Amino acid sequence: MKISKLAQIIIVSAISTVATAKTAIFYPIDIVAQDNQFPSTPAAISNHGQVPGDLMVWSPEEQINFGLNPKDISPDGRIILFERGIMKDGEYTALEMPSDGMNFGAEAMSDDGKVRIGVNYGNAYNLWTESDGYLPEYERMVAVSGNGKYLLSEHNITNLDTGSVTAVEGVSRVSSKNVNSLGIVVGRHDGLAFMWQNGVMTEIGGLVPDGYAKAYSLTESGTVIVGQSDPNDPDPSQTRAFQNNPEAFVISEAFIWDATKGLRSLEEMLVSDYNVDLQGWRLANATAISADGSHIAGVGMDADGNLGRWMVRLVDECSELSW
Numbered sequence: 001m002k003i004s005k006l007a008q009i010i011i012v013s014a015i016s017t018v019a020t021a022k023t024a025i026f027y028p029i030d031i032v033a034q035d036n037q038f039p040s041t042p043a044a045i046s047n048h049g050q051v052p053g054d055l056m057v058w059s060p061e062e063q064i065n066f067g068l069n070p071k072d073i074s075p076d077g078r079i080i081l082f083e084r085g086i087m088k089d090g091e092y093t094a095l096e097m098p099s100d101g102m103n104f105g106a107e108a109m110s111d112d113g114k115v116r117i118g119v120n121y122g123n124a125y126n127l128w129t130e131s132d133g134y135l136p137e138y139e140r141m142v143a144v145s146g147n148g149k150y151l152l153s154e155h156n157i158t159n160l161d162t163g164s165v166t167a168v169e170g171v172s173r174v175s176s177k178n179v180n181s182l183g184i185v186v187g188r189h190d191g192l193a194f195m196w197q198n199g200v201m202t203e204i205g206g207l208v209p210d211g212y213a214k215a216y217s218l219t220e221s222g223t224v225i226v227g228q229s230d231p232n233d234p235d236p237s238q239t240r241a242f243q244n245n246p247e248a249f250v251i252s253e254a255f256i257w258d259a260t261k262g263l264r265s266l267e268e269m270l271v272s273d274y275n276v277d278l279q280g281w282r283l284a285n286a287t288a289i290s291a292d293g294s295h296i297a298g299v300g301m302d303a304d305g306n307l308g309r310w311m312v313r314l315v316d317e318c319s320e321l322s323w
Contacts, residue, residue, distance in 0.1 A: 024274035024314045028281065029058050029297075031308030039309050042297035043108070045288040046077040049295045049313050060313065072108045075146070075220075075291040081109045081116065088113070098125055098134045108141075110148030111291075115160070117141040117151065127151065129160070146220055146291060147181035157185055168196050177216050184222040186215035193227050193257070204257050206230060207265055213255065220291040225257040226266065226298075228285030254283035254298050266296070270312060279303065281310060 029051060032039045040053045050059040052070035057063075057080060072081040080087040083105045085094045098104060103124035109116045114130040120140040127138040129148075143152040151158040154176055158165050168176050168185050176196075177187035185196040186204075193204035193215040204225065206213030211230030218225045231253055254266040267283050270276040280303025288297045297311040 024270060024276045024312060025060075026270070026276050026278050026281070027060050027311045027313070028279065028302065029309035029311055030054070031302055031306040039299050039307050041285075041299055042288045042309055042311075044072045045290050045295050045297045045311070046073045047075045047290045047292045047294060048077050049290075049311060050077050051288070051297050051309070051311055052080060053309075058311075060311075071106055074109075074111050074113070079109070079111075079113045081106050081113065083107075083119075086113055102134070102136075104128065104134065108144055110144055111146040112148065115144050115148035115151075117144050142176060143178045145179050145181045145183070149181065150179045150183050152176050152179040152185060157183065159183070166199070169199070169201065175214070177214065178218060180218055180220050180222055182220075182222055184218060186218050186225055186227070188212075188214040193225070193229070193255070193263075195222070195225060197222070205263055207253050207255055207263065215257070216285065216287040217289045219289055219293040221293075223258055224289060224293045226286035226289045226296055227255055227257075228252045228287075228298075229255045229263075251282050251284045251301055254286040254300070256286065256296070274314070276312065283310065 042051050045051050050057050052073045056065045068082045070080050103121045105119040106116050107119050116128045125134040127135045139153050141151050156165050174189040175187050176185050179185045191212045193213040195202045207229035213229040215225050215227040256266045257263045281300050283300040286298040294315050
């Protein structure tokens with residue numbers, strides 16, 4: 001499989017423009033008009049704003065339809081992982097399946113594609129590495145760090161360099177979601193968002209007292225975390241979301257966290273700090289942030305009450321934001 005020359009340029013090139021002021025642009029990706037459907041949740045996003053999912057890689061510059069469902073993308077956009085294949089610099093190669101008849105469906109990868117985790121089939125491997133091939137002894141993984149050093153399951157973090165397995169422990173009911181190259185884990189425990197590193201649990205909390213919240217994604221430095229929290233509306237029945245689609249879920253609220261300003265509503269931050277026009281959208285969750293912190297993607301509801309995916313470019317392509 002080959003893609004267009006323009007698409008290769010967008011995927012391969014690094015854009016060197018550096019932002020000189022706080023700027024941000026909000027982009028609706030797509031909508032699902034049917035009441036009984038929910039849009040696919042963005043699981044990854046590159047430093048250039050490329051979002052894989054729903055048979056394509058979407059970006060503000062170009063939407064590339066592959067006819068296959070992309071699962072993950074490298075920060076520079078040069079490597080795209082599919083369930084049964086991998087694309088590097090525009091060249092698609094089918095994944096070599098296990099020789100013993102077992103299965104493997106790729107779900108996520110390290111930045112260089114040399115460590116890949118798979119979905120939890122009944123007759124399948126959960127891990128492949130370039131150095132050791134398919135490894136049968138590993139449990140179902142939910143994330144792999146960008147440098148390929150850390151594997152994350154719902155309750156444990158594995159250091160592939162040392163082989164050590166450490167429990168991600170909180171008060172109770174820990175559900176881990178993502179890990180970066182520093183071994184920082186984010187997720188939910190006791191119904192609230194958390195950050196964990198080297199045995200130390202830091203509670204991020206939620207936007208509503210005693211409400212549910214979950215962290216989904218973090219930057220490579222661990223300085224910015226995004227996720228979702230319970231509704232921040234005192235009376236959800238008065239919101240546009242309820243009025244346009246009263247049978248839909250009670251819409252949650254996307255959050256953003258950093259060590260300086262703490263936990264904030266992403267909608268409120270975009271409007272107050274960046275003067276962003278959200279075009280009437282409600283941001284229900286933020287499920288992916290790029291490694292450098294320049295792009296965030298998630299799911300929300302548009303002004304007509306339709307559910308869909310969105311992306312926000314916080315700065316023109318540049319190094320990680322200084323919060």
